[in-house]
Amino acid sequence: MPNPTAAMLVIGDEILSGRTHDSNTHHLAGALTAAGIDLREGRVVSDDADAIIAAVQALSGTWDHVFTSGGIGPTHDDITADAVARAMGRSIDVRQDARAILVEHYKKSGTELNDARLRMARIPEGATLIENPISAAPGFIIGNVHVMAGVPSIFKAMVASVIPTLTGGAPLLSRNMDVQRGEGDIAAPLAELAARFQQLTFGSYPFQRNGVYGTNIVARGQDGAMLDAAEAEMADLFG
Amino acid sequence: MPNPTAAMLVIGDEILSGRTHDSNTHHLAGALTAAGIDLREGRVVSDDADAIIAAVQALSGTWDHVFTSGGIGPTHDDITADAVARAMGRSIDVRQDARAILVEHYKKSGTELNDARLRMARIPEGATLIENPISAAPGFIIGNVHVMAGVPSIFKAMVASVIPTLTGGAPLLSRNMDVQRGEGDIAAPLAELAARFQQLTFGSYPFQRNGVYGTNIVARGQDGAMLDAAEAEMADLFG
Numbered sequence: 001m002p003n004p005t006a007a008m009l010v011i012g013d014e015i016l017s018g019r020t021h022d023s024n025t026h027h028l029a030g031a032l033t034a035a036g037i038d039l040r041e042g043r044v045v046s047d048d049a050d051a052i053i054a055a056v057q058a059l060s061g062t063w064d065h066v067f068t069s070g071g072i073g074p075t076h077d078d079i080t081a082d083a084v085a086r087a088m089g090r091s092i093d094v095r096q097d098a099r100a101i102l103v104e105h106y107k108k109s110g111t112e113l114n115d116a117r118l119r120m121a122r123i124p125e126g127a128t129l130i131e132n133p134i135s136a137a138p139g140f141i142i143g144n145v146h147v148m149a150g151v152p153s154i155f156k157a158m159v160a161s162v163i164p165t166l167t168g169g170a171p172l173l174s175r176n177m178d179v180q181r182g183e184g185d186i187a188a189p190l191a192e193l194a195a196r197f198q199q200l201t202f203g204s205y206p207f208q209r210n211g212v213y214g215t216n217i218v219a220r221g222q223d224g225a226m227l228d229a230a231e232a233e234m235a236d237l238f239g
Numbered sequence: 240m241p242n243p244t245a246a247m248l249v250i251g252d253e254i255l256s257g258r259t260h261d262s263n264t265h266h267l268a269g270a271l272t273a274a275g276i277d278l279r280e281g282r283v284v285s286d287d288a289d290a291i292i293a294a295v296q297a298l299s300g301t302w303d304h305v306f307t308s309g310g311i312g313p314t315h316d317d318i319t320a321d322a323v324a325r326a327m328g329r330s331i332d333v334r335q336d337a338r339a340i341l342v343e344h345y346k347k348s349g350t351e352l353n354d355a356r357l358r359m360a361r362i363p364e365g366a367t368l369i370e371n372p373i374s375a376a377p378g379f380i381i382g383n384v385h386v387m388a389g390v391p392s393i394f395k396a397m398v399a400s401v402i403p404t405l406t407g408g409a410p411l412l413s414r415n416m417d418v419q420r421g422e423g424d425i426a427a428p429l430a431e432l433a434a435r436f437q438q439l440t441f442g443s444y445p446f447q448r449n450g451v452y453g454t455n456i457v458a459r460g461q462d463g464a465m466l467d468a469a470e471a472e473m474a475d476l477f478g
Binding site: 008010012013014015016017018019020021022023025026029030031032033038039040041042043044045046047051073074075076077111112114115116117119120151172174182183184185186187188190191194201202203204205206218220 | 247249251252253254255256257258259260261262264265266268269270271272277278279280281282283284285286290312313314315316350351353354355356358359390411413421422423424425426427429430433440441442443444445457459
């Protein structure tokens with residue numbers, strides 16, 4: 001059975017302007033690969049309701065799971081929750097369970113739960129909350145869309161709590177080796193190897209370290225024994 | 240007049256599997272912002288012809304410029320050039336000017352220009368070559384699509400040679416300040432500020448440094464005098 005599929009949607013002007021380097025896609029990619037879920041597409045859009053809605057609808061209609069990052073804070077440019085609700089055809093308002101989480105959190109620190117912070121309790125009708133162990137304001141799941149924070153530490157905590165609830169397939173395994181030859185030299189034998197191991201995929205990535213050029217060859221697949229066999233052939237061919 | 244728009248398309252299984260952290264989008268974002276071209280969307284797709292074709296067609300039909308990264312090397316999984324040719328309805332074959340560049344490059348190093356390396360001279364009909372000062376194999380421009388290498392050093396060199404050929408708008412300028420207050424505290428006055436400066440956009444980004452929580456406020460726009468005025472008000476409000 002093929003693995004479940006997923007897409008990542010990064011939301012935020014700060015990524016597209018070059019202010020901020022997105023690290024959430026890379027983190028999610030590793031976590032999904034380990035869980036046997038295939039990340040198949042990534043997108044980045046600005047803090048624009050129409051752009052978010054179009055991307056959420058396209059991705060949630062194409063892949064099994066969608067993960068979003070960014071735009072669920074208290075300020076005027078945090079419009080992700082409302083845009084996702086519209087994309088999924090749900091109403092949205094301050095929800096009492098989310099409000100209670102914020103009340104308790106801000107009481108502890110003696111901080112006012114003002115109108116801006118209360119916006120973080122806006123949750124689409126029928127959504128399931130995602131715990132935020134760092135700053136309380138929850139993410140949520142609506143349909144197949146997982147809405148999470150953009151701050152990397154909070155995003156990671158939310159990914160860690162969500163992934164175990166998903167049914168994964170066989171984890172994607174890999175074997176890799178460094179070869180002190182250029183990609184152009186190993187291309188032909190690598191293509192033959194790939195043709196013989198149709199259930200695996202092979203990638204090659206040129207590198208330069210301390211002035212030495214070489215290629216890192218990666219074989220990926222779900223069958224560990226088959227990967228071992230491919231690795232042995234790689235060692236014969238390129239070792 | 241609004242600025243020209245652009246999209247970035249990253250191509251490669253290694254990004255989606257979590258092996259490799261894409262840094263090219265971030266680099267392009269900064270370079271475009273400085274040139275007055277608005278990066279409006281980013282996508283990542285796998286080394287799959289249908290996925291590449293669909294993304295190229297969607298992005299090139301929506302935005303003024305498209306930039307791609309990855310999949311133009313010599314190995315079997317480097318299918319970007321052929322997929323982009325199909326997406327743009329062009330034929331593709333080894334082109335003599337690209338071949339001549341490779342012949343000269345490999346002659347210098349005494350390396351064989353084998354069939355695999357010759358694939359890097361496959362260029363769509365009517366395309367303009369993009370120089371590769373590092374490893375010779377060129378990128379190319381077809382229609383509004385700029386096809387560039389995935390290796391970050393080569394990608395950067397290609398961006399540097401392409402951007403000056405594009406007509407930019409007014410560069411996007413920014414002013415920013417750090418505030419030792421949470422986002423929830425500055426949200427209301429920041430929203431009022433944003434409402435008064437409709438031609439600017441305002442973002443706020445929470446941070447934690449040495450245990451101190453705060454918010455970085457960023458104002459973005461093309462009018463330096465207006466940004467100066469907004470910065471003065473930010474200092475009054477939050478300083």
